Amino acid sequence: MVGPGLSDIRARLDDLSVAVGPYRVVSAKTGDGPFPVTGLQFPDRGTAAEGATVASAYRRAFRRYDPRVTVHDLLVTEATTLGATTPRPPRTVPEYCHAVAGALFETLSDRHGPVERTVMDAYLEAAERTSDRDRLCLTMLERAAEALDTRLSTSEQASALLATAGRLPPRSVDDEPLADALQTLQTTGLLAEYALESTPCGPGRRAQRVRLDGYRPSLSADRCPVLPVVVELLRRTAVAPRITDATRTASGWTFLVTTTGDAPAAGLSVTESTI
Numbered sequence: 001m002v003g004p005g006l007s008d009i010r011a012r013l014d015d016l017s018v019a020v021g022p023y024r025v026v027s028a029k030t031g032d033g034p035f036p037v038t039g040l041q042f043p044d045r046g047t048a049a050e051g052a053t054v055a056s057a058y059r060r061a062f063r064r065y066d067p068r069v070t071v072h073d074l075l076v077t078e079a080t081t082l083g084a085t086t087p088r089p090p091r092t093v094p095e096y097c098h099a100v101a102g103a104l105f106e107t108l109s110d111r112h113g114p115v116e117r118t119v120m121d122a123y124l125e126a127a128e129r130t131s132d133r134d135r136l137c138l139t140m141l142e143r144a145a146e147a148l149d150t151r152l153s154t155s156e157q158a159s160a161l162l163a164t165a166g167r168l169p170p171r172s173v174d175d176e177p178l179a180d181a182l183q184t185l186q187t188t189g190l191l192a193e194y195a196l197e198s199t200p201c202g203p204g205r206r207a208q209r210v211r212l213d214g215y216r217p218s219l220s221a222d223r224c225p226v227l228p229v230v231v232e233l234l235r236r237t238a239v240a241p242r243i244t245d246a247t248r249t250a251s252g253w254t255f256l257v258t259t260t261g262d263a264p265a266a267g268l269s270v271t272e273s274t275i
Helices: 004-016 045-062 093-111 113-127 133-151 154-167 177-188 227-234
Strands: 023-027 074-078 193-199 206-213 223-225 242-248 252-260 270-272
Touching: 004 045, 004 113, 023 045, 045 074, 045 093, 045 113, 045 133, 093 113, 093 133, 093 154, 093 177, 093 227, 113 133, 133 154, 133 223, 133 227, 133 270, 154 227, 177 193, 177 206, 177 227, 177 252, 227 252, 242 270
Parallel strands: none
Antiparallel strands: 023 074, 193 206, 206 252, 223 270, 242 252
């Protein structure tokens, strides 16, 4: 993204900020608000999280003109807690979407700049059409999943999503990483309910039938953006899953997730209905 793209991103930041608000976006390293969020204030945490994502995209775009520009790790903080450098886990759909999107944009900027610009262009276009914050944030994840699915190979997707997961705060590892990943998505509001059922598979493999009810990211009646599921899973295990046998249901989706063994990765960003 060059030229007018910087102006578009800057204009979006102006739309998000308010004259007086309790939230700021600051550098995790210095505690200051780097340009283009210097002095900007935001009305709520979700809006500030979106501002952090947009500001990071701006600095990465500007870096193409000046390689000396630093791409900061940005945090959202309240005015009463300025100076704190440990963010709490995201609790809302906008916060979660922008935490994942920010990490993904940073990864794509390093490795797949054209894909990053495609997603940011789609986000800016969507921002002109809707004022629904949740819908806009979901659109960002949906378009990111679609861009990765159509423009990167499976191995490139696996590498990018593993790197994205590594840029997010680590999750504790237990015996049920998939269940824990889905619980996180439920807590942040990306899905209403989930269920897991173990399924017989080959030696050295583990497969589980996943049912998602009220899963909010969506591309079409037969294409489900599973990027958030995969990123959460990769925060807990370094093995890229194989997601297959997807079916659209009245309340959401079901699909098969294979997480161990020698089965090649598949369906990492988008999985398609087999019916």
